Structure formats: structure tokens, C-alpha cells
Amino acid sequence: MKILVCISHVPDTTSKINFTDGDTQFDKNGVSFIINPNDEFGLTRAMWFKEKQAASVDIITVGEADVEPTMRKCLAIGADNAIRVNSKPTDSFFVAKQIAEVAKSGNYDLIIAGRESIDYNGGVVPGMLAGLLDINFINTCISLEVENSTATAIREIDGGKETLKTSLPLVIAGQKGLVEESDLRIPNMRGIMMARKKPLTVVEAVSAEAQTNAKSFSKPEAKGSVTLVDASNIDQLIDLLHKEAKVI
Amino acid sequence: MSILIYAESENGTLKKSAFEIASYAKGVADALNTNVIAVTFNTSENEALKNYGVSKTLQVNNSSLETFQAKAYANIIAEIAKQEGTSTLILSSSADSKYLAPLLGINLEAAVASNVVNLPISTSPFVVKRTAFTNKAFQETQLDTENKIICVSSNAYGLHENPTEMTTEEFTTDISVEGIEVVSVDKATDKVSIADADIVVSGGRGLKGPENWHLIEDLAEVLGAATACSKPVSDLGWRSHGEHVGQTGKPVASNLYIAIGISGAIQHLAGINSSKVKVVINTDPEAPFFKAADYGIVGDAFEVVPELITKLKAFKATN
Numbered sequence: 001m002k003i004l005v006c007i008s009h010v011p012d013t014t015s016k017i018n019f020t021d022g023d024t025q026f027d028k029n030g031v032s033f034i035i036n037p038n039d040e041f042g043l044t045r046a047m048w049f050k051e052k053q054a055a056s057v058d059i060i061t062v063g064e065a066d067v068e069p070t071m072r073k074c075l076a077i078g079a080d081n082a083i084r085v086n087s088k089p090t091d092s093f094f095v096a097k098q099i100a101e102v103a104k105s106g107n108y109d110l111i112i113a114g115r116e117s118i119d120y121n122g123g124v125v126p127g128m129l130a131g132l133l134d135i136n137f138i139n140t141c142i143s144l145e146v147e148n149s150t151a152t153a154i155r156e157i158d159g160g161k162e163t164l165k166t167s168l169p170l171v172i173a174g175q176k177g178l179v180e181e182s183d184l185r186i187p188n189m190r191g192i193m194m195a196r197k198k199p200l201t202v203v204e205a206v207s208a209e210a211q212t213n214a215k216s217f218s219k220p221e222a223k224g225s226v227t228l229v230d231a232s233n234i235d236q237l238i239d240l241l242h243k244e245a246k247v248i
Numbered sequence: 249m250s251i252l253i254y255a256e257s258e259n260g261t262l263k264k265s266a267f268e269i270a271s272y273a274k275g276v277a278d279a280l281n282t283n284v285i286a287v288t289f290n291t292s293e294n295e296a297l298k299n300y301g302v303s304k305t306l307q308v309n310n311s312s313l314e315t316f317q318a319k320a321y322a323n324i325i326a327e328i329a330k331q332e333g334t335s336t337l338i339l340s341s342s343a344d345s346k347y348l349a350p351l352l353g354i355n356l357e358a359a360v361a362s363n364v365v366n367l368p369i370s371t372s373p374f375v376v377k378r379t380a381f382t383n384k385a386f387q388e389t390q391l392d393t394e395n396k397i398i399c400v401s402s403n404a405y406g407l408h409e410n411p412t413e414m415t416t417e418e419f420t421t422d423i424s425v426e427g428i429e430v431v432s433v434d435k436a437t438d439k440v441s442i443a444d445a446d447i448v449v450s451g452g453r454g455l456k457g458p459e460n461w462h463l464i465e466d467l468a469e470v471l472g473a474a475t476a477c478s479k480p481v482s483d484l485g486w487r488s489h490g491e492h493v494g495q496t497g498k499p500v501a502s503n504l505y506i507a508i509g510i511s512g513a514i515q516h517l518a519g520i521n522s523s524k525v526k527v528v529i530n531t532d533p534e535a536p537f538f539k540a541a542d543y544g545i546v547g548d549a550f551e552v553v554p555e556l557i558t559k560l561k562a563f564k565a566t567n
Contacts, residue, residue, distance in 0.1 A: 230545075231545050
């Protein structure tokens with residue numbers, strides 16, 4: 001089985017979010033970057049397929065050279081090859097189009113992406129990728145088993161889950177549940193050394209027009225301070241929620 | 249150039265999100281001087297849509313579509329969009345709608361904007377405001393394609409009544425369900441889901457163990473709320489992943505979010521930040537959640553919550 005894992009390079013979950021250039025660009029100053037958490041669950045599941053079912057695992061990132069440390073980390077975790085599409089990831093459609101081009105020539109059986117990236121939260125790249133490739137797609141995937149060319153997956157739905165059966169080739173958008181938090185791997189020294197020698201291929205982007213354009217960013221207004229209610233005065237809380245906040 | 253909505257239903261009954269996106273679509277339609285068309289699947293009753301500005305409903309009835317089928321639904325919605333000549337499609341932020349949006353994006357060559365929180369800032373060019381960086385920021389996004397898809401954040405726009413004359417037609421087409429087979433659906437039918445809830449009651453490690461979760465459940469029951477939990481609680485296996493809210497879990501955009509025994513890590517706060525009113529109950533007055541909350545009680549959940557349940561029952565009995 002040939003697996004492609006789509007990796008997004010995102011600000012660490014605890015980052016302070018600021019903008020520059022007249023609030024048109026994300027301020028990378030002082031921000032450390034990580035593998036997008038939803039993608040890391042997928043990558044870890046891919047490692048399981050590699051170890052138990054002899055799958056090969058490539059990773060792909062659309063980005064400029066500054067994303068390479070994140071890609072090297074994926075190689076250190078155990079991916080075999082890395083492919084970087086050398087371009088700024090301008091919008092979801094553009095990114096999906098780039099990955100689709102690489103996926104077509106790579107003949108992958110399974111493409112694993114994350115449900116959404118924690119930076120722009122679009123959540124549409126995996127589905128667009130499946131649409132462009134015209135292959136099966138499962139969103140919000142929390143479990144995946146593959147036997148021969150049949151895949152059994154569980155999709156998280158509002159208020160429950162749904163078990164699905166489908167065939168390869170397949171795109172899934174994964175999240176926590178695909179593996180547990182405790183299954184995530186911290187690269188060891190040997191992995192880090194090996195990752196330096198693994199191939200990281202840079203390919204040029206194909207021409208594609210972005211469909212959306214981020215005009216500007218803003219931050220939510222600062223919140224007023226909390227109204228504290230004494231633990232012995234629950235009636236006051238109920239009164240505030242009823243009369244002031246009008247939510248009960 | 250009507251505006252099209254996919255009005256979601258469950259067991260034949262339209263969901264609240266259907267009326268919310270109808271309200272939103274009516275707002276967009278007014279700005280563009282056009283009308284709103286809704287598509288429904290296997291619903292028994294669509295009349296209420298007219299109260300929210302829908303002037304035509306196309307009803308798809310087919311037993312092979314009883315369970316949600318992303319590709320088949322997307323194909324039908326796209327066919328309707330083409331037949332009706334609509335250029336803007338409005339969806340909710342439910343699991344099913346988020347599944348459909350990118351498939352429809354490719355099918356209709358439409359740009360997709362998800363997590364949209366308000367009516368378009370302008371319609372020419374078409375610019376919307378959406379959340380980004382997991383609720384830590386807003387982004388103004390311009391959609392440059394002729395066809396456009398907007399997923400509206402739940403509870404962001406709210407319900408706006410707008411009574412209109414409405415016609416209802418059945419829409420029939422060749423339907424093929426292939427590719428993905430639904431083997432089983434496992435859904436708690438007696439509980440409110442986090443996505444649909446107006447109120448969410450959430451518990452953290454301060455509850456000390458899964459055996460104490462009756463406090464969360466009882467409080468949720470009195471309020472008609474959904475239950476949720478923090479990441480450590482789901483990592484410890486006290487509650488299922490489906491209840492985990494926060495940056496890597498489910499987003500919450502309820503009207504009222506009550507956090508009990510949750511300290512308020514930055515990742516948790518990011519995920520629940522879209523909720524309108526936040527209440528925190530925690531023994532530690534230094535817990536970061538107090539900075540993000542509207543109302544707070546410094547106190548022991550094991551004392552405060554039972555009393556809150558008793559008093560809310562009394563309140564509900566008279567209000």
C-alpha cells in the first residue's frame with residue numbers, strides 16, 4: 001500500500017496570534033511551528049500501516065523552504081520520502097490542486113490529511129483533493145482499517161459516529177481517534193539522524209488560480225472582566241443568566 | 249441568481265440550523281435583490297421554512313438517501329444549483345455540511361468560505377468575515393469565483409423571522425449511491441449533540457473521575473444542554489473523544505457554555521471562544537478560565553453544582 005500524508009506547517013497551539021503589514025499577514029516573529037495536530041494523528045496512523053502492513057509512506061507539504069524543519073520531523077518520525085511543492089500555500093483550492101498533481105503521478109492507494117489546519121481552519125483541502133482526483137472521501141475520520149483494497153472507517157458525526165465501508169483509492173480527513181494522543185511519537189536520535197539522509201524532493205507548483213483571497217485579519221475585542229458570584233449565592237448566578245445574559 | 253440553501257433535517261424534521269442558514273440566506277438575498285431556494289432530503293414537513301424567508305423548497309424524497317451520503321447529496325445539490333441558476337450556496341457548519349462543502353466546491357467550481365460569522369461585508373467584490381486561528385482571530389476573505397459556497401458558523405447569525413410566500417416542489421433525478429457504504433450509525437438519540445446545542449455543560453479534571461460525571465449530566469439535563477469535556481478528560485478515557493472540545497476537539501459556539509473543573513488552557517479556550525456567554529466554576533481563583541469567562545464562581549464543584557441543579561429545577565418550574 002502506498003500512502004501519502006498531507007502535512008501542514010502551523011503555529012504551535014500555544015502561540016500568540018499577531019498580524020503585520022497592516023493586518024494582512026500572520027506575524028511569524030517569535031512563533032514556533034509544528035506539524036498540524038490533525039495531520040500528526042494521520043501520520044502516526046500511517047506509521048502503523050507501515051509497520052504492520054508494509055505500507056510505504058510519503059509526506060507532502062505545499063510551502064516555501066521555511067516548512068522543511070516540520071517535514072524533516074515527519075521523516076524522523078518514520079516517513080520514507082518527503083515532497084515539498086515550492087510555493088506559498090495561497091488558498092485551499094490552490095493547495096488541493098498542487099497535492100492532486102503529485103498524487104496523480106504517485107499512484108497512491110491512500111491519502112491521509114487532517115480534518116482542518118489549526119491556522120486557517122478551512123477544512124476543505126481534503127475534500128477538494130478527493131473531488132479533483134474523483135476518488136472516495138471520508139471526512140472527520142476517527143478510525144481506519146485497510147484490508148486488501150477494502151477500507152473500514154468510522155466518521156464522527158454530530159452526536160455520534162458512523163461506520164463506513166469503501167474501497168481504495170481513498171482520501172481521508174483524520175483527527176484525534178485515528179490514533180490516541182499517547183500513540184504520538186517523539187522522534188528519537190536515530191530517527192533524526194536517518195531523516196537527514198532521507199529524500200526531500202522539491203517540485204515546482206503547477207499553475208492554478210486561488211479562489212479566495214485573505215484581505216485582512218483582526219483580533220476579537222478584549223473581553224470585559226469576569227463577574228464573580230459567591231459560592232453561597234447561587235440564586236444570584238441564576239438571576240444574572242436569566243435577566244442580564246438572557247441565556248436561560 | 250437565487251441563493252440556495254441545504255436545509256438539514258434529522259428523522260424527517262428540519263434542524264434549527266436549517267432555519268438559521270435560511271435567515272442568513274435571506275439577508276444575502278436581500279443584499280443581492282433575489283430570493284432563497286431550499287433543498288431538503290426526506291423531510292415530512294417544510295412549511296416552517298417560509299417563516300425565515302425561503303420562497304421555494306425543492307424536496308428530494310428517496311429511500312436510498314435515508315442515511316447521509318456525501319457524494320450523492322453533493323451531486324443532487326449541484327444539479328439543483330445548475331438547474332436553478334444559483335450562484336451562492338449557503339450551508340451550516342454541521343459535520344455533514346462540512347463534508348459536502350469541498351465536494352460541492354469542486355463540482356461547482358466554487359470558492360468555499362467556512363466558519364463565516366456574519367453577512368457579507370460587501371457583495372461586489374464578495375467579502376465575508378470568518379474565524380481563523382481557532383477563534384483567536386477573524387479573517388476577511390474575498391471569494392473570487394462566480395459560484396460561491398458559504399458555511400455559516402452555528403449560532404453566529406441566529407434566527408431572524410421573515411415570513412414569505414413559499415412554493416414546494418418535489419425534485420426527482422436519477423440517484424446513484426456508490427463508493428461508500430454506511431454500515432451502521434451509532435447516535436445517542438436522547439441527547440443533544442454539541443453541534444446543535446444552545447447550552448453546553450463541560451467538565452474537566454476537577455471532577456476527579458468518571459464516576460462523578462452525573463453532576464455534569466444532571467446539570468445538562470435540567471438545562472436541556474449537551475455535555476462536553478476537556479482534552480485531559482478524554483485522553484484519560486473518562487469520556488469519549490466525541491465529547492472533547494477545544495483546538496483539536498470539537499468547536500463550541502453555544503449561547504451558554506458552563507465549564508466545571510476546567511482550568512482553561514489556551515487550546516481549550518480557543519475551541520470554545522465563539523460561545524456567547526461563558527460561566528466557570530473552579531476551586532482555583534487563579535485558573536486562566538476566569539479571564540475568559542463572563543461569570544465565575546470560585547468554589548468546589550461538588551458543593552456548587554448540586555446546589556445549582558436544585559435551584560435551577562426550582563427556577564425552571566416557575567419560568
